[in-house]
Amino acid sequence: MSIVFSFMLGFFAPIYGGIFYGIDRVLKAKMQRRKGPPVLQPFYDMLKLFSKTKFIVNAPHTIWMIFYFLSLWAVVFMIFFGGNLLYIIFGHLLATVFFIISGYSVNSIFSQLGSNRKLLSVVAYEPILIVNAICIYLVFGTFEISEILAAPNNFNSLVFTFLSLLFVVPTVLKLSPFDASKAHQEIVGGIEVEFGGVFYELVYAAKFLEMIFVYSFIFILASNDYIFGTFLVVFSFFAVALVDNSTARIKIDSLLKALYMYGFGLGIVSIFWILLCCI
Amino acid sequence: MLHIKRFLKKSPWVLHYNTGSCNGCDIEILACLSPRYDLERLGVLNTGNPKQADIFLVTGPLTHRCHDRLLQLYSQIPDPKVVVAVGSCTCTGGVFKDMYNVNNGIDSLIPVDVYVPGCASSPELIMDGIVKALEILEGK
Numbered sequence A: 001m002s003i004v005f006s007f008m009l010g011f012f013a014p015i016y017g018g019i020f021y022g023i024d025r026v027l028k029a030k031m032q033r034r035k036g037p038p039v040l041q042p043f044y045d046m047l048k049l050f051s052k053t054k055f056i057v058n059a060p061h062t063i064w065m066i067f068y069f070l071s072l073w074a075v076v077f078m079i080f081f082g083g084n085l086l087y088i089i090f091g092h093l094l095a096t097v098f099f100i101i102s103g104y105s106v107n108s109i110f111s112q113l114g115s116n117r118k119l120l121s122v123v124a125y126e127p128i129l130i131v132n133a134i135c136i137y138l139v140f141g142t143f144e145i146s147e148i149l150a151a152p153n154n155f156n157s158l159v160f161t162f163l164s165l166l167f168v169v170p171t172v173l174k175l176s177p178f179d180a181s182k183a184h185q186e187i188v189g190g191i192e193v194e195f196g197g198v199f200y201e202l203v204y205a206a207k208f209l210e211m212i213f214v215y216s217f218i219f220i221l222a223s224n225d226y227i228f229g230t231f232l233v234v235f236s237f238f239a240v241a242l243v244d245n246s247t248a249r250i251k252i253d254s255l256l257k258a259l260y261m262y263g264f265g266l267g268i269v270s271i272f273w274i275l276l277c278c279i
Numbered sequence B: 001m002l003h004i005k006r007f008l009k010k011s012p013w014v015l016h017y018n019t020g021s022c023n024g025c026d027i028e029i030l031a032c033l034s035p036r037y038d039l040e041r042l043g044v045l046n047t048g049n050p051k052q053a054d055i056f057l058v059t060g061p062l063t064h065r066c067h068d069r070l071l072q073l074y075s076q077i078p079d080p081k082v083v084v085a086v087g088s089c090t091c092t093g094g095v096f097k098d099m100y101n102v103n104n105g106i107d108s109l110i111p112v113d114v115y116v117p118g119c120a121s122s123p124e125l126i127m128d129g130i131v132k133a134l135e136i137l138e139g140k
């Protein structure tokens, strides 16, 4: 990929990420036999947030959140420039930690509860991401995304990695049943609760970037077969939307158990699968 | 120049608060969000968070205990905002009128933009009220 093209993909990530988010909302509405909002609804929301009164609770709260958004965006740039998978995972972790600190910096109970839960869910999904990165290394012999995307397709050895990543996607995107850190009806959005107006906009756009982050992990599993990669992404998009629509939220401790047992377990199985059957 | 204000109309986020109603109107509001009426096609989102809301949907005759909370919620919603009073008891006190523990409607406390009558008011009426509120929101 040329540098200009990668730069464009990274720079416009919040824009086409918004379109994905809109499609996601329409898809979920269709699954519930509703008409659903227009596909461009996320942009209407964002433009509306511009015209609302601006207010901040305290300066650190907002500044940490801006750090979160910017570092997440940097991670997305790293993905499109074909960076190192481990740097990307840790960059994303850093961004998430900024967000968690931002949640702790206000006195609101919901915000603090949201931070606690977000921290626990990071503890749950981060090892899975790392185990899966190791699997990818075992198969392709490299952590560089640009080299992985050039390697021949070897999806057979990564089947379990794919299954284990399916547990990470809803946790990072805070979707049911793993949405305890957001829990809209229970803790009113968790960390998001104290943001309003134009500052909520960044939190909203960060959702699009998170989406690009997790789905790009799934995309690289297909290495140089881009069509198959797109198929994997579309498949997991549908599967995650279906599960989000049809399950209830589980408690944060059940989330930890479920992710360690199935997500992490599948990651370990994947390592053995690759070592014993594929190499 | 992009007229940002007109997007207010396309993405109204709703905060719903019950000031001691019998729950009849609240159920009708939830019915509005169900597949049959599907308010989300107008971009409506039930946020439950005053800091991100545009439309304040209030039900109930405003009991004395809800006084402070209603004021707090109202002042936390960033401008521009509209208030929709859903149900007869929210508009005038309705069946609870002149009881010892109620305030006969919320307009004794906060300015109301749209009054939706009915006990309980139907989903069609509530949707009408919200669409009316969107017009007012655009003008604010």
Ligand code: SF4
Pocket: B021, B022, B023, B024, B025, B026, B059, B060, B061, B086, B087, B088, B089, B090, B094, B095, B118, B119, B120, B121
């Ligand atoms: S208007 Fe009637 S149905 Fe609605 S909340 Fe009041 S008493 Fe209940």
